[in-house]
Amino acid sequence: xxxxxxxxxxxxAFFIGxxxxxAQVAAQPAEPVVKITAKKFDYTPNQITLKKGVPVVLxxxxxxxxxxxxxxELGARTDIIPGKVVRLRIVPDxxxxxxxxxxxxxxxxxxxMTGTITVVE
Amino acid sequence: xxxYDRRDFLKLAGLGGVVFASGLTRMAGAADRVxxxxxxxxxxxxxxxxxxxxxFEGPPNPDAKVTxxxxxxxxxxxxxxxxxxxxxxxxxxxTDDPKERRKRMAEFRDIVADLKVKNVHFMPGEHDxxxxxxxxxxxxxxxxxYTFDHKGVHFIVLDNVSDPAxxxxxxxxxxxxxxxxxxxxxxxxxxxxxxPLFDLYPQWDWATRDGAKAIELLMPYPNxxxxxxxxHQEHHHMTRHIPHHAAKSLIFPLPAPGSQPxxxxxxxDAAHPYKGLGFRSVEAEVKKDEYVIxxxxxxxG
Numbered sequence: 001x002x003x004x005x006x007x008x009x010x011x012x013a014f015f016i017g018x019x020x021x022x023a024q025v026a027a028q029p030a031e032p033v034v035k036i037t038a039k040k041f042d043y044t045p046n047q048i049t050l051k052k053g054v055p056v057v058l059x060x061x062x063x064x065x066x067x068x069x070x071x072x073e074l075g076a077r078t079d080i081i082p083g084k085v086v087r088l089r090i091v092p093d094x095x096x097x098x099x100x101x102x103x104x105x106x107x108x109x110x111x112x113m114t115g116t117i118t119v120v121e
Numbered sequence: 122x123x124x125y126d127r128r129d130f131l132k133l134a135g136l137g138g139v140v141f142a143s144g145l146t147r148m149a150g151a152a153d154r155v156x157x158x159x160x161x162x163x164x165x166x167x168x169x170x171x172x173x174x175x176x177f178e179g180p181p182n183p184d185a186k187v188t189x190x191x192x193x194x195x196x197x198x199x200x201x202x203x204x205x206x207x208x209x210x211x212x213x214x215x216t217d218d219p220k221e222r223r224k225r226m227a228e229f230r231d232i233v234a235d236l237k238v239k240n241v242h243f244m245p246g247e248h249d250x251x252x253x254x255x256x257x258x259x260x261x262x263x264x265x266x267y268t269f270d271h272k273g274v275h276f277i278v279l280d281n282v283s284d285p286a287x288x289x290x291x292x293x294x295x296x297x298x299x300x301x302x303x304x305x306x307x308x309x310x311x312x313x314x315x316x317p318l319f320d321l322y323p324q325w326d327w328a329t330r331d332g333a334k335a336i337e338l339l340m341p342y343p344n345x346x347x348x349x350x351x352x353h354q355e356h357h358h359m360t361r362h363i364p365h366h367a368a369k370s371l372i373f374p375l376p377a378p379g380s381q382p383x384x385x386x387x388x389x390d391a392a393h394p395y396k397g398l399g400f401r402s403v404e405a406e407v408k409k410d411e412y413v414i415x416x417x418x419x420x421x422g
Binding site: 066073110114 | 215216217247251252282285286287323324325326330382383384
């Protein structure tokens, strides 16, 4: 599943990237959206691949308690509020694999609630 | 009160261990004024235990049901007893069941009641307090942030865990500022807290989100030392002139910051039980604003 997700995200980013190029005549090209569901005690997906310099909107939902999403090396974090769709726009500025984690203590499995964002050229 | 020098202290610690000296030599005077003793002062020592995680079960510590009891016995076995004992959080291992949380706290309280030293200070870790904002903790152990004075040193206990987002919070920061404002500029100050106040390794949540604000408030005071837990290993760091000393755990050690992909517990070493676990004695040389830290094992061998 993870490799499929990775491939899918790259494909979306590539598609939108092409779209952005074409859409220079358009007003506001849509940015790729990666939907992430947080629940006790994991994220789905928990491995995400993005392209350096390509804006992306991470779209979070949770049906559980308040959770967090933090990836310090990319300077991004947000609260994830039950009942709301929380959007976080990021533009990865470096390549590498970066850990994200829940930074709001949410229960007995909190410390295992992690994932990775891999940023490629 | 007997006065110790460092050599005496190593003898009285009795178990041997690794010694780390921390602090800044400074002009004498503040300790006397804070203590109000007009030119006299006493060195003393205390014991720091941390991250006992009572209630934890799992392969990282197959001896979890007796580790805390052995640590209590080890403290009781010190040749000379400390002035006080402090537990720097994560007294209990977290549980999603409020009833079980209280059961663990009651069991922890009963076990540490066997300490010979009755002057014991507690504070919560995120495992104790983050799921109910410290409600159960306060039922058993009282306030989550407070101060006390001991022989010329002003001790400040900061709570950076009752907020599950790891904030100290504006209200507590204002309380801290008001407390510090009452002290002479050269007061001897020791801060106890659970999480690191500085960004040790945010990728593993080893930070306090607004910890920099607390450090900023402490920074004008030249004689400040911070002792904390949370990271399950000995660690020493300076934020300018302020040293921060992390203590070992009494349940399982964690890897060095960033040394492996995940902050998973280091595996139990059957050939060396209790490896990486321990507690520490801290000798306060008040007049020098110096703290001699001795790391001690749970058991000999």
